[in-house]
Amino acid sequence: MIMKVTKTNNLFGDVYISGSKNAALPCICAALLTKEQVKLINVPDIEDVNNLLTIIKDLGVKVKKEEDILTISAGRVKTKVINHLVSKLRGSYYLMGSLLARKRKVQIIYPGGCEIGERPIDFHLQGFKETGCEVNDTKEIIEITKKIDKETSITFPSLSMGATINIILSTCIGNGITTITNPSLEPETLCVIEMLNNMGACIIIEDNKIQINGVKKLKGVNYHIIYDRIEAGSYLFLAGSIPFSKVTLHNVDHKHLEVVIVVARKIGIKITKIDNGLIVEGPEKINKTNILIGPYPFFPTDLQQILTVVLTRSDTSKIEDAIFPDRIAHLKELRKMHAYVYDYNRIIYIKKSKLKSSKVKATDLRCAFALIIAGSMAKGTSYIMDIDYLFRGYVTPVKKLKAIGLNVEII
Numbered sequence: 001m002i003m004k005v006t007k008t009n010n011l012f013g014d015v016y017i018s019g020s021k022n023a024a025l026p027c028i029c030a031a032l033l034t035k036e037q038v039k040l041i042n043v044p045d046i047e048d049v050n051n052l053l054t055i056i057k058d059l060g061v062k063v064k065k066e067e068d069i070l071t072i073s074a075g076r077v078k079t080k081v082i083n084h085l086v087s088k089l090r091g092s093y094y095l096m097g098s099l100l101a102r103k104r105k106v107q108i109i110y111p112g113g114c115e116i117g118e119r120p121i122d123f124h125l126q127g128f129k130e131t132g133c134e135v136n137d138t139k140e141i142i143e144i145t146k147k148i149d150k151e152t153s154i155t156f157p158s159l160s161m162g163a164t165i166n167i168i169l170s171t172c173i174g175n176g177i178t179t180i181t182n183p184s185l186e187p188e189t190l191c192v193i194e195m196l197n198n199m200g201a202c203i204i205i206e207d208n209k210i211q212i213n214g215v216k217k218l219k220g221v222n223y224h225i226i227y228d229r230i231e232a233g234s235y236l237f238l239a240g241s242i243p244f245s246k247v248t249l250h251n252v253d254h255k256h257l258e259v260v261i262v263v264a265r266k267i268g269i270k271i272t273k274i275d276n277g278l279i280v281e282g283p284e285k286i287n288k289t290n291i292l293i294g295p296y297p298f299f300p301t302d303l304q305q306i307l308t309v310v311l312t313r314s315d316t317s318k319i320e321d322a323i324f325p326d327r328i329a330h331l332k333e334l335r336k337m338h339a340y341v342y343d344y345n346r347i348i349y350i351k352k353s354k355l356k357s358s359k360v361k362a363t364d365l366r367c368a369f370a371l372i373i374a375g376s377m378a379k380g381t382s383y384i385m386d387i388d389y390l391f392r393g394y395v396t397p398v399k400k401l402k403a404i405g406l407n408v409e410i411i
């Protein structure tokens with residue numbers, strides 16, 4: 001799929017942020033932990049979610065979708081997860097944790113995920129072993145069986161949102177007590193914990209540790225998924241990148257974007273907080289900055305590529321992505337647009353550049369959005385190949401972009 005993007009002078013209007021992709025995926029898997037009906041509200045209509053729903057339907061789970069409301073009934077569920085779609089998204093790995101809790105065994109092919117550097121799952125598998133599972137990784141398929149429930153404490157080699165959530169899912173049913181001493185406490189993790197506790201789980205967060213006390217069984221729930229802070233940040237920087245723009249973002253939880261708002265203001269973007277939203281005004285000049293990307297509440301890695309593009313309007317800026325240091329495939333595409341962006345020793349260096357329209361290629365979900373911003377800044381008309389990635393994680397992106405005046409179309 002190709003997107004045509006033409007330079008845009010200013011943006012005006014409203015963007016309504018949808019439910020969080022990275023919260024919806026684990027919450028859908030959490031729904032498999034009970035035979036009772038689970039209703040999830042504010043579920044984003046995106047490819048990754050729809051692919052995960054196809055996978056769980058394949059496992060015998062009943063799914064009903066009405067707009068952003070999902071009704072899931074996992075009366076029975078198979079444990080052999082071999083649908084090829086598993087390798088199309090990273091979030092399918094949460095099926096390991098949920099099937100281990102529900103059925104105490106799972107066979108699954110390797111998950112996929114954006115090519116933003118290494119995407120290992122060694123922390124997950126190690127965590128399952130330490131909580132009483134037997135893991136047989138044949139490199140084609142992973143077979144995991146829960147042998148015993150035990151009292152154990154886990155420390156990951158580095159913070160991992162996926163591994164934290166997976167261990168929570170896999171240990172919330174049973175007789176074990178599991179403490180994660182260095183959990184990733186991203187808003188999406190807290191969302192899953194809240195949903196599970198509303199289902200009768202006993203998960204406690206204290207002194208930045210998470211303790212999961214296994215319970216006998218979980219009940220059904222109606223649960224509202226949090227809004228997508230990365231979608232909000234994406235549109236925030238889009239509006240902020242075009243001078244004299246004024247865009248209102250609705251359905252924004254300010255505390256999920258604290259550092260993003262600080263950074264945006266620091267580079268000159270005017271941001272006014274309103275009830276459940278933000279008013280974003282694009283400045284004439286973008287100031288330079290140096291950013292260290294890290295786990296929440298640091299600046300999020302999923303907005304790194306997008307910020308890189310905006311900073312091509314500033315003098316020399318630097319970004320270090322400590323989570324995915326190899327998340328640099330967008331730099332080559334931006335250089336095709338005459339951007340002065342280089343990486344050296346895990347640091348991205350950005351200099352003021354006059355972007356020129358070009359034919360570029362989206363390399364992953366967030367790169368796709370970053371190139372749209374670049375296309376709207378560059379003189380002339382740009383063409384973005386493989387824009388399909390965009391639809392994995394953004395709800396009706398073309399409609400939302402056109403609503404604020406961006407000159408885009410799928411050709």
Ligand code: EPZ
Nearest residue numbers: 022090091118120121122123124160161162163301302323
């Ligand atoms: C989740 O990926 C998100 N994906 C990513 O969003 C997000 O960028 C990332 O968390 C932020 O931490 C989903 O939620 C589906 P991690 P995940 O485990 O779970 C290393 C997007 O654009 N690591 O927090 O893969 C890993 O390589 C996507 O929406 C291991 O070494 O991230 C990384 O360097 C992109 N072994 C660091 O830890 C493991 O077993 C943090 O990874 C797991 C992770």
